[in-house]
Amino acid sequence: MNMSDPILINVTEEIVRGLVSFLLRGPEYQTFCKCEICELDAVALTLNALPSKYVTSMESRDEAFKMMNTPENIERINKEIIHALHVVSKHPRHKAEPTSI
Numbered sequence: 001m002n003m004s005d006p007i008l009i010n011v012t013e014e015i016v017r018g019l020v021s022f023l024l025r026g027p028e029y030q031t032f033c034k035c036e037i038c039e040l041d042a043v044a045l046t047l048n049a050l051p052s053k054y055v056t057s058m059e060s061r062d063e064a065f066k067m068m069n070t071p072e073n074i075e076r077i078n079k080e081i082i083h084a085l086h087v088v089s090k091h092p093r094h095k096a097e098p099t100s101i
């Protein structure tokens, strides 16, 4: 992809997806369901609680990413993710636990 090709990215989404996937692979969430439904529900819940940050070029994406990738902001986002993971684990959209790896 060319640096100047038009795109539409929510940088908040990119960061949240990365953090959720990182947290779910860590030791603290070993018992959390690893299925795609639960992971995406956690991402969606988190994103509904945070302001979106849309950009339309890779340059502005990199700029926005740098601006947002501060310890305070990541901590704020992690707080929302932890809340979302709690909600999803209490109310998973599927009945049984289909995947525990």
Ligand SMILES: [Zn+2]
Binding pocket: 033, 034, 035, 036, 037, 038, 039, 092, 094, 098, 099
């Ligand atoms: Zn699940």
